[in-house]
Amino acid sequence: MHTIHTDVAVIGAGTAGLTAYRAARVGGKRAVLIESGPYGTTCARVGCMPSKLLISAAEAAHAISAAPGFGVHGGPLRVDGRAVMARVRSERDRFVGFVIEGMESIPAVDRLHGHARFLSPTLLQIDAHTQVHAERVVIASGSTAIVPEEWAKAGERVISSDGVFDWTDLPASVAVAGTGVIGLELGQALHRLGVRVTIFARGGSVAQLSDPVVLDVAARALAEELDIRFQTQVSAVDKDGEQLLITSRDRNGLERSERFDYLLSAIGRLPNVRGIGLDQTGLALDRLDIPLYNQHTMQCGDSAIFIAGDADNERPVLPEAADQGRIAGDNAARYPDVQPGLRRTALAVAFSEPQVATLGASYKQLCATHSGRFAIGSVSFENQGRSRVMLQNKGMLRVYGEFGTRRFLGAEMIGPRAEHLAHLLAWACQAGLTVPAMLDMPFYHPVVEEGVRTALRDLDHHLSKEPPPAGISACENVAPGT
Numbered sequence: 001m002h003t004i005h006t007d008v009a010v011i012g013a014g015t016a017g018l019t020a021y022r023a024a025r026v027g028g029k030r031a032v033l034i035e036s037g038p039y040g041t042t043c044a045r046v047g048c049m050p051s052k053l054l055i056s057a058a059e060a061a062h063a064i065s066a067a068p069g070f071g072v073h074g075g076p077l078r079v080d081g082r083a084v085m086a087r088v089r090s091e092r093d094r095f096v097g098f099v100i101e102g103m104e105s106i107p108a109v110d111r112l113h114g115h116a117r118f119l120s121p122t123l124l125q126i127d128a129h130t131q132v133h134a135e136r137v138v139i140a141s142g143s144t145a146i147v148p149e150e151w152a153k154a155g156e157r158v159i160s161s162d163g164v165f166d167w168t169d170l171p172a173s174v175a176v177a178g179t180g181v182i183g184l185e186l187g188q189a190l191h192r193l194g195v196r197v198t199i200f201a202r203g204g205s206v207a208q209l210s211d212p213v214v215l216d217v218a219a220r221a222l223a224e225e226l227d228i229r230f231q232t233q234v235s236a237v238d239k240d241g242e243q244l245l246i247t248s249r250d251r252n253g254l255e256r257s258e259r260f261d262y263l264l265s266a267i268g269r270l271p272n273v274r275g276i277g278l279d280q281t282g283l284a285l286d287r288l289d290i291p292l293y294n295q296h297t298m299q300c301g302d303s304a305i306f307i308a309g310d311a312d313n314e315r316p317v318l319p320e321a322a323d324q325g326r327i328a329g330d331n332a333a334r335y336p337d338v339q340p341g342l343r344r345t346a347l348a349v350a351f352s353e354p355q356v357a358t359l360g361a362s363y364k365q366l367c368a369t370h371s372g373r374f375a376i377g378s379v380s381f382e383n384q385g386r387s388r389v390m391l392q393n394k395g396m397l398r399v400y401g402e403f404g405t406r407r408f409l410g411a412e413m414i415g416p417r418a419e420h421l422a423h424l425l426a427w428a429c430q431a432g433l434t435v436p437a438m439l440d441m442p443f444y445h446p447v448v449e450e451g452v453r454t455a456l457r458d459l460d461h462h463l464s465k466e467p468p469p470a471g472i473s474a475c476e477n478v479a480p481g482t
Contacts (some may be wrong), residue, residue: 296340
């Protein structure tokens with residue numbers, strides 16, 4: 001049994017773990033990085049980068065299909081599935097290669113391969129070969145896609161998003177379970193590349209939206225193109241020769257059985273915190289067995305253990321993983337002098353079309369924290385000038401502001417180029433701008449951003465009025481089911 005003594009041990013070599021390791025080293029501490037799986041972050045291997053490669057191919061195909069709307073007619077559309085997947089895999093491998101090059105720059109003595117588990121708050125066992133005595137530990141163990149056991153029994157054609165990027169060709173048909181970001185992005189991309197796709201949603205959610213008005217617009221806009229079945233659950237999955245027989249049940253209990261080549265489980269991800277011996281740490285855990293931690297310091301309780309990235313289940317996106325890893329690694333190095341780090345304004349984007357984006361405080365959060373104290377401004381993209389020019393005039397933007405201070409609080413949207421609108425609004429939110437100050441900013445013409453100005457003007461109008469009487473809030477004024 002090999003024994004190592006170090007100042008900081010980092011469990012997981014993904015985005016959060018790599019950043020935490022480097023922060024600890026910058027802080028002047030000895031550190032080791034422990035990884036049980038392949039090197040290369042989730043984003044590079046099976047997440048944001050390969051999915052965008054597939055989406056880009058789908059956008060090219062869709063542009064050809066949409067061209068007649070502009071009076072432009074090309075030849076028949078032909079999608080070469082093998083060529084599509086060859087480019088996806090090649091570029092994916094290139095991105096992964098950059099991450100691996102970064103890993104190889106880390107001294108070999110600092111890189112440990114194997115599954116880590118706590119034997120005590122300061123002692124880790126790595127498989128059967130190494131024990132690591134660490135004064136501080138950062139848990140950055142990532143997450144794993146959820147594939148229900150009863151579905152997995154149907155065999156290898158039941159996959160998570162990870163499996164999509166192992167394909168060498170596009171299948172004829174795919175059932176997608178889940179209307180979160182992954183389900184929407186991959187489901188729509190495959191549909192636009194000629195794959196027969198059906199998307200099943202247990203409820204009525206779309207990506208990260210919580211505003212019922214935006215959610216309603218999003219559901220209708222996406223359903224115009226995609227076979228999305230809301231309030232419908234996958235009730236059984238059976239192997240049927242080279243295909244799967246998938247039985248679904250709608251809200252009325254009506255069952256329907258259909259055959260697909262694959263079932264893509266996109267119903268969420270679970271933090272990789274079980275099986276790492278947290279019961280040996282003395283930490284308080286939540287219902288998902290995640291240690292209770294401070295969101296500004298990433299410290300678990302008052303211990304010398306920190307957590308970052310997907311493992312904490314807070315905001316499972318790459319920029320957040322990097323920020324959290326930096327804070328966790330920095331504080332692990334400086335422990336016990338733990339300090340709050342920079343937590344940026346929340347920002348999330350689904351690269352569907354129309355794109356879905358949220359930033360700052362969500363509608364749901366404001367209903368809990370600012371009930372009766374926030375106003376809403378909105379704009380539809382149906383008649384927004386630049387959106388109509390591009391034939392992308394679908395969607396809705398809702399912006400939120402605080403009565404009294406007129407401070408901008410956040411927004412939810414589905415619409416054209418929402419990724420760019422969301423960044424502008426997120427910067428304004430983090431800067432603490434008021435709605436009047438935002439309206440003083442320049443807006444060019446004709447641009448999609450003019451829709452932002454329309455929504456802000458609507459919000460400013462509502463903020464100029466008296467707040468609603470006690471007991472009445474913007475949340476209660478939204479009709480159920482919208």
